[in-house]
Amino acid sequence: xxxxxxxxxxxxxxxGATVAFNCTYSNSASQSFFWxxxxxRKEPKxxxxxxxxxxxxxxxxxxxxxASQYISLLIRDSKLSDSATYLCVVNMxxxxxxxLTFGKGTKLSVIP
Amino acid sequence: EPEVTQTPSHQVTQMGQEVILRCVPxxxxxxxxxxxxxxxxxxxxxxxxxxxxxxxxxxxxxxxxSVERPDGSNFxxxxxxxxLEDSAMYFCASMVVTESWYFGPGTRLTxx
Numbered sequence: 339x340x341x342x343x344x345x346x347x348x349x350x351x352x353x354g355a356t357v358a359f360n361c362t363y364s365n366s367a368s369q370s371f372f373w374x375x376x377x378x379r380k381e382p383k384x385x386x387x388x389x390x391x392x393x394x395x396x397x398x399x400x401x402x403x404x405a406s407q408y409i410s411l412l413i414r415d416s417k418l419s420d421s422a423t424y425l426c427v428v429n430m431x432x433x434x435x436x437x438l439t440f441g442k443g444t445k446l447s448v449i450p
Numbered sequence: 451e452p453e454v455t456q457t458p459s460h461q462v463t464q465m466g467q468e469v470i471l472r473c474v475p476x477x478x479x480x481x482x483x484x485x486x487x488x489x490x491x492x493x494x495x496x497x498x499x500x501x502x503x504x505x506x507x508x509x510x511x512x513x514x515x516s517v518e519r520p521d522g523s524n525f526x527x528x529x530x531x532x533x534l535e536d537s538a539m540y541f542c543a544s545m546v547v548t549e550s551w552y553f554g555p556g557t558r559l560t561x562x
Contacts, residue, residue, distance in 0.1 A: 434506035
């Protein structure tokens with residue numbers, strides 16, 4: 339059973355392009371939602387939390403639809419430095435603790 | 451900014467040997483975690499730890515694994531008898547509230 343599913347990727351886009359990532363999660367009891375960025379062989383780093391009202395941080399916009407269990411991330415005006423793997427992450431309370439459940443990630447390559 | 455630290459950054463061991471991976475979580479955090487990521491795969495939950503005991507563990511966390519917080523600052527993961535399939539990046543994480551998860555840089559474990 340796949341708990342967090344993402345676009346398989348990879349996405350290869352030119353600088354300045356707009357790119358959208360999608361994610362679905364299976365557990366309706368999930369409590370909070372995030373996008374993380376992971377560079378090659380590095381730790382995941384929080385990009386932004388995701389709320390039903392939608393939230394924006396500069397060129398990044400995230401949206402949550404609880405009814406359809408769907409999360410999205412939009413990156414506008416892509417930069418070379420945006421090249422990374424983007425992880426959709428869901429926080430839920432398991433058998434004894436909160437824990438993060440990760441999607442497999444979507445690799446983004448921004449090309450000059 | 452506070453950070454989670456992990457040592458060593460890379461550990462090479464022979465199959466069947468014991469390894470101890472070390473983490474220093476952020477000092478006022480209460481919840482501690484180990485995750486692992488096999489190369490090319492998603493980040494997977496191993497174990498959570500709170501109030502000096504395991505809160506929850508995944509099916510990956512079998513009898514070969516143990517965790518300890520021996521001195522109030524370090525948080526260790528021990529693998530008693532390593533197998534080839536234990537080769538992965540191991541990430542320590544700590545949390546004080548569910549919106550603020552901090553990951554360490556990881557230890558890359560290679561089992562030969």
